[in-house]
Structure formats: structure tokens, C-alpha cells
Amino acid sequence: MVDLSVQLAGVQLKNPVIPASGTFGYGREMAEWYDLNLLGSIACKGTTALPRPGNPQPRIAETPGGMLNAVGLQNPGTDAVIAQELPRLARLFHGPVIANVGGFSPEEYAENCRRLGECENVGILEVNISCPNVHGGGRNFGCDARSAAEVTRAVRAATRKPVFVKLTPNVSDIAEIARACADAGADGLCLINTLLGMRIDLRTRRPLLANRTGGLSGPAVFPVALRMVWDVYEAVKLPIIGCGGVSSAADVCEMMMAGASAVEIGAANLKDPLACPAVLRELPGVCEALGAERIADLTGAAHR
Amino acid sequence: MDKTLFTLEASRRLTADVWELALSGNTEAITRPGQFVNLELPGKFLRRPVSVANWTEDGLLLLVRAVGEGSRLLTQAPAGTRFDTLSGLGNGFDLSDAGPAPVLVGGGIGLAPLYGLARRLIGAGTVPAVVLGFRSAADAFYLEEFAALGCRLSLSTEDGSLGVRGFVTDCLLRSAPDCSRVFACGPTPMLRALAALPCTDGGQFSLEARMGCGFGVCMGCTVPTADGPRRVCADGPVFRKEALVW
Numbered sequence: 001m002v003d004l005s006v007q008l009a010g011v012q013l014k015n016p017v018i019p020a021s022g023t024f025g026y027g028r029e030m031a032e033w034y035d036l037n038l039l040g041s042i043a044c045k046g047t048t049a050l051p052r053p054g055n056p057q058p059r060i061a062e063t064p065g066g067m068l069n070a071v072g073l074q075n076p077g078t079d080a081v082i083a084q085e086l087p088r089l090a091r092l093f094h095g096p097v098i099a100n101v102g103g104f105s106p107e108e109y110a111e112n113c114r115r116l117g118e119c120e121n122v123g124i125l126e127v128n129i130s131c132p133n134v135h136g137g138g139r140n141f142g143c144d145a146r147s148a149a150e151v152t153r154a155v156r157a158a159t160r161k162p163v164f165v166k167l168t169p170n171v172s173d174i175a176e177i178a179r180a181c182a183d184a185g186a187d188g189l190c191l192i193n194t195l196l197g198m199r200i201d202l203r204t205r206r207p208l209l210a211n212r213t214g215g216l217s218g219p220a221v222f223p224v225a226l227r228m229v230w231d232v233y234e235a236v237k238l239p240i241i242g243c244g245g246v247s248s249a250a251d252v253c254e255m256m257m258a259g260a261s262a263v264e265i266g267a268a269n270l271k272d273p274l275a276c277p278a279v280l281r282e283l284p285g286v287c288e289a290l291g292a293e294r295i296a297d298l299t300g301a302a303h304r
Numbered sequence: 305m306d307k308t309l310f311t312l313e314a315s316r317r318l319t320a321d322v323w324e325l326a327l328s329g330n331t332e333a334i335t336r337p338g339q340f341v342n343l344e345l346p347g348k349f350l351r352r353p354v355s356v357a358n359w360t361e362d363g364l365l366l367l368v369r370a371v372g373e374g375s376r377l378l379t380q381a382p383a384g385t386r387f388d389t390l391s392g393l394g395n396g397f398d399l400s401d402a403g404p405a406p407v408l409v410g411g412g413i414g415l416a417p418l419y420g421l422a423r424r425l426i427g428a429g430t431v432p433a434v435v436l437g438f439r440s441a442a443d444a445f446y447l448e449e450f451a452a453l454g455c456r457l458s459l460s461t462e463d464g465s466l467g468v469r470g471f472v473t474d475c476l477l478r479s480a481p482d483c484s485r486v487f488a489c490g491p492t493p494m495l496r497a498l499a500a501l502p503c504t505d506g507g508q509f510s511l512e513a514r515m516g517c518g519f520g521v522c523m524g525c526t527v528p529t530a531d532g533p534r535r536v537c538a539d540g541p542v543f544r545k546e547a548l549v550w
Contacts (some may be wrong), residue, residue, distance in 0.1 A: 022523075023517075023521060023522060024521055025520065025521045029519055029520040030521060032305060033307075033519075045523075053526075053528060053532075053533045054523060054526055054533060057513060057514070057525070057526075057527060058514040059516075059524045059525070060514045060515060060524035060525070061514070062349060062373075062374070063349070064349075065349060066349050067349055067350055067516065069516060069522065069524055071523045071524060074526055074533060219349075269517070270350070270516045270517040270521065270522050270524075271344070271349060271351060272307070273390070273517070273521075274307060
């Protein structure tokens with residue numbers, strides 16, 4: 001019997017499989033497909049202080065081995081999430097959830113984290129300084145070590161819950177940003193958010209997405225995410241949630257060997273609502289074949 | 305909603321770019337006309353949402369216009385191809401509100417869900433009038449199928465090669481006096497023009513959008529409505545005219 005349990009900054013998860021923010025809403029729709037209690041945790045849709053309608057259509061484009069999205073942080077706002085979405089999710093999923101938090105200033109991040117951190121079922125705050133689709137929003141903080149540290153410090157001071165900073169891959173040295181967040185008091189890191197990309201409609205000669213650019217996700221980005229998790233694991237001594245193109249139990253193990261303590265599954269949920277249960281079904285067998293009695297032992301295995 | 309396999313039994317070319325696909329499989333999840341299925345295609349990451357034209361207990365009828373790589377793959381698939389499918393997605397049309405003289409208005413490939421709707425309205429005892437618009441006579445399809453149901457058919461083409469020269473709105477203005485409820489599906493400019501007519505008040509309009517998931521989690525297909533942002537896949541694709549913001 002393989003032990004699938006993992007720890008993220010003191011938060012115990014029964015397994016390392018977590019649906020990624022933005023691919024699972026607040027759990028309600030997915031609960032119609034399966035019992036959410038199968039999952040290690042759930043990273044909720046990125047939440048900002050005020051409701052956001054998101055970007056104009058179209059927001060989605062196909063790419064080889066993946067997709068682009070330019071949703072633009074559409075969400076009902078912190079008030080509605082605290083009053084409705086999180087209590088509803090608590091009835092559907094009994095473990096600790098990850099609240100993904102957006103913002104437009106260090107103060108807004110801090111205040112959102114303070115409020116969401118007070119919700120009983122929020123186990124971890126995931127600070128999204130990496131959304132590629134909102135101008136003047138998250139990514140500006142994630143692209144610069146000093147701003148990333150500033151947001152991290154502000155959030156760290158505002159809540160008692162563990163703070164994981166979600167990093168953007170759209171930087172020249174992700175390890176530098178990771179070190180800045182670690183020095184500013186982050187309890188963990190999540191990486192990667194989507195890679196900035198675009199498509200052009202040949203017929204109209206215009207960018208396919210109304211936002212012009214979007215975030216690339218799906219199997220195509222897996223090796224990029226894996227390399228960045230590897231780099232960050234070498235650079236900091238913080239637990240890492242590995243994210244980017246994970247689609248199978250083998251991918252989960254590979255991501256953990258690169259340095260992840262847990263794994264988020266994103267685009268795969270959109271193609272197949274039953275992607276996470278399928279991964280979880282395979283996972284014990286894959287671990288057994290690798291000779292791992294505890295999946296947590298795989299974390300960083302490739303560095304030893 | 306469920307995830308199931310459909311097998312392509314036969315495909316039939318209807319015009320230069322429109323095909324009718326007959327599939328077999330479990331249609332249990334489909335409960336209303338106007339719902340859609342989301343098909344996985346070989347070599348494509350995202351599924352392709354396709355409106356259900358009609359269904360029986362174990363048969364599914366789709367009408368597909370080949371416009372991009374995905375729809376082309378679908379129309380060229382050989383009989384026997386099995387499609388991993390998310391079935392019974394979307395809200396579909398509300399038949400309980402059709403009144404005594406419903407009018408179904410379709411533009412091009414948008415007529416697909418109206419065929420299943422017509423069959424079910426007739427099953428419930430009401431024969432709808434059907435107004436269809438195409439670019440030209442060469443692009444017209446499914447006229448015999450609607451006629452065979454006994455529907456009164458009005459046609460328009462942009463070049464006047466069939467029916468009234470102009471748009472479905474020109475047809476509708478003539479049949480509007482005895483119209484209790486409009487059910488519409490077609491290109492956005494058509495829906496917008498229809499929405500401007502008072503006779504379409506209270507009508508049900510089916511929208512199209514590029515989708516990520518098709519079941520409500522990614523917010524990829526959200527449109528602004530009078531009630532706030534709404535997902536075409538999960539809150540729609542059918543919306544009351546009054547909710548739509550153009």
C-alpha cells in the first residue's frame with residue numbers, strides 16, 4: 001500500500017493531486033462529475049477584492065499540445081467568495097483548500113489574504129503574482145524580484161495561514177524571483193503560471209484572442225515547468241507545488257522528482273473533467289513500479 | 305452530463321461545407337433540444353463543441369460546417385470512428401414557454417438545434433413555423449427534413465437565389481403577426497438584428513462561443529448579460545433575448 005500523503009508547509013494533504021486555479025471554478029461544477037474528496041486539495045479560481053467580468057471574447061485558442069486562455073481573472077470578488085463559494089465548497093470537499101488570490105497592489109493582496117485566510121476551510125493562500133492576462137495586474141509583481149518580495153512581505157504579515165507565491169515563467173531567471181519571495185517570508189512556491197503566447201487568425205489577419213495575447217498551458221509546457229521546478233528547488237529550501245502540463249500519474253512523479261512536494265493539474269481538467277480521478281487511480285501503481293512506498297520520498301529525487 | 309463514447313455510423317455531405325453525421329451511443333444525458341456535445345478529436349487538445357441536431361435513445365445526429373481544422377477533421381472522419389464525448393452539455397431550449405405559434409429562426413448551420421426542437425414541439429402537439437436564412441441556394445440544406453415534419457417553411461437568401469432576397473428578419477416581419485415565441489440560432493449579426501424586432505420579445509436565443517471546457521469551469525466562453533457575466537456553455541447556450549447585451 002503506497003502512502004500518497006504529502007505535506008505543504010505543515011498542511012497535511014492525503015495525496016499530492018490538486019486541480020489548478022482557473023480550471024476548477026470553486027468546485028461546484030466538478031462535483032457533478034465526481035466526489036471531490038478524492039483530491040489532495042483544490043486551488044480555487046483566482047479571487048480579487050472586487051468582482052471582475054473578465055476579458056472580451058474570444059478568450060480561448062487551440063495550440064499544438066495545449067491551449068491559450070485570456071480569461072482575465074473573471075471572478076465574483078472576495079465578498080461573494082467568502083459568503084457563498086467557500087462555504088459551498090466546504091460541503092463538497094472536506095480537506096483544506098487553496099485560495100488563489102489576485103490583486104493590483106501589495107495592500108490589496110494583503111487585505112484579500114487576510115480575509116480569505118480567516119475562512120476555516122482555506123488551508124493555504126496562493127498569491128497569484130503571475131496572471132498574464134490582466135494589464136497592470138499580477139504579472140507586473142511577478143516579473144520583478146523587488147515587487148515580488150514586497151507583495152510577499154505584505155501578505156505574510158497579514159495572515160497566519162501558509163503563504164505560497166505563484167510564479168510566472170515569463171521571466172529571465174525564475175530562481176531569482178523565487179529567492180526574493182523566500183527571503184521575504186514565503187512559506188512555499190507554486191510554479192508555473194501560463195506562458196505568454198498568441199495566435200493570429202489567417203483569414204482576418206488579426207490576433208485570434210480579443211486580448212491579443214494569452215497564457216499557454218497543457219502538455220506542451222510540461223518540460224518548461226519541470227525545468228523551472230528543478231531550478232527553483234536548487235535555489236530555495238521551500239516546498240514547491242509543481243504546475244504546468246501535468247496530465248498523468250507519470251507526470252506527477254516526474255514533477256515531484258524535479259522538486260515538487262505536490263502537483264497542480266490544470267488544462268487536463270478542461271479536456272477531461274475526470275482527469276484528476278484518472279491520475280489518482282494510476283498513481284499507486286506508478287509509485288509501486290518506481291519502488292516508492294511513500295510518494296513524498298520522490299520529492300527532489302532527481303537531485304540526489 | 306456524462307462522458308461516453310459515440311461511434312460514427314454514417315456521414316452525408318449536404319452542401320459544399322456542411323455535413324450530417326449520424327452517430328450511435330448512449331444519449332441518456334441529453335434532455336433538451338439546444339444542448340450540445342463536446343467531442344475529442346485526434347491530435348487536438350481542446351474538444352469541439354457541436355450542437356445536437358437530433359437524438360434518439362441510442363442515436364445522435366449532428367450537423368457540422370467545416371470551417372477550421374477541428375470541424376474538417378470531424379467531417380472527414382470515416383465511419384466506425386469512435387469519439388470520446390462529453391454529452392448533454394448546456395441548458396437547451398425551454399419548450400414549456402413556446403405558446404400556440406412558435407417560430408424557429410435559423411441562420412446557416414445555426415438551424416441544427418432547431419431541427420430537434422421542431423421534432424419535440426411537434427411531439428408535444430405544436431407545429432412550429434420555421435424561418436431559415438442562407439447565403440445562397442447552394443448553401444441551403446435540411447429544407448426537406450423540416451418540410452417532412454409538416455412545418456411551414458419560409459426561406460431567405462442574401463443573393464435572392466432562393467426564397468426572399470435578404471435576411472431572416474425580412475421573412476419574420478411577414479410571419480410575425482401569428483408568432484407567440486421565437487427560438488433562434490445563427491450568426492451573431494443575425495441574432496442582433498432579430499433582437500431588434502419587437503415580435504422576438506421573450507424569445508430564446510442560442511449563442512455560439514469558443515470554449516475551453518464546455519462544462520462551466522474555465523470561464524473561457526463568458527459573455528456579458530443583463531444579469532452579469534454568464535457562461536455560454538453552462539448558463540447557456542440558450543438565453544432569453546432580454547438577458548443579452550449586444
